[in-house]
Amino acid sequence: MDRRIALASIVGMLGANIFAPLARAIAYQPNPVINTGAPEIVFTPAQRALVTALSERILPTSDTPGAIAAGVPEYIEHMLGDWAITDERATIFEGLAAIDMRSIADYGKPAVKASAAQQDALLTLAMNGELSGGAPFFEAFRQLVITGYYTSEIGITQEREYLPVPGEYDGAYPYAKVKRIFSS
Numbered sequence: 084m085d086r087r088i089a090l091a092s093i094v095g096m097l098g099a100n101i102f103a104p105l106a107r108a109i110a111y112q113p114n115p116v117i118n119t120g121a122p123e124i125v126f127t128p129a130q131r132a133l134v135t136a137l138s139e140r141i142l143p144t145s146d147t148p149g150a151i152a153a154g155v156p157e158y159i160e161h162m163l164g165d166w167a168i169t170d171e172r173a174t175i176f177e178g179l180a181a182i183d184m185r186s187i188a189d190y191g192k193p194a195v196k197a198s199a200a201q202q203d204a205l206l207t208l209a210m211n212g213e214l215s216g217g218a219p220f221f222e223a224f225r226q227l228v229i230t231g232y233y234t235s236e237i238g239i240t241q242e243r244e245y246l247p248v249p250g251e252y253d254g255a256y257p258y259a260k261v262k263r264i265f266s267s
Contacts (some may be wrong), residue, residue, distance in 0.1 A: 129183075136202060138231075140203055153235040155228050160223075176266060178221070
């Protein structure tokens with residue numbers, strides 16, 4: 084092997100090992116600042132009312148508070164405004180529009196003014212993919228509602244039994260004493 088070719092190969096390998104991290108460091112974009120204050124406004128008043136109504140249909144008030152009491156609509160708006168990418172927002176917006184259009188077509192009124200049974204029927208249509216973009220909307224929306232609820236104070240303390248530091252392990256602990264799922 085020629086000395087010049089060997090030297091050029093060594094310099095090439097060394098240069099690539101030095102240049103690649105430098106190129107990544109130059110192109111590095113720091114993460115954006117996370118908004119911990121008021122959520123960015125992403126919904127119109129009509130959309131906000133529909134999100135509120137539908138979230139309560141997914142997790143209604145029973146012997147424990149529902150989605151509205153837990154602040155789920157605000158959580159959804161916060162997540163869409165500060166965390167979601169454009170495609171995720173579009174899925175929610177298109178699904179809300181499809182539900183509203185179907186409600187007007189079937190019931191002659193917007194979905195927010197529909198009865199609870201009618202809203203359930205609209206959500207069922209979305210869940211079964213019988214609305215345009217319904218299945219992706221329903222799955223994303225349902226996950227937002229469930230996550231918002233079970234990460235709220237109400238979801239953690241009233242729906243579940245909150246143990247910040249769980250006690251010792253007892254494999255035979257009777258469920259009848261708790262009747263809730265533990266969370267920590």
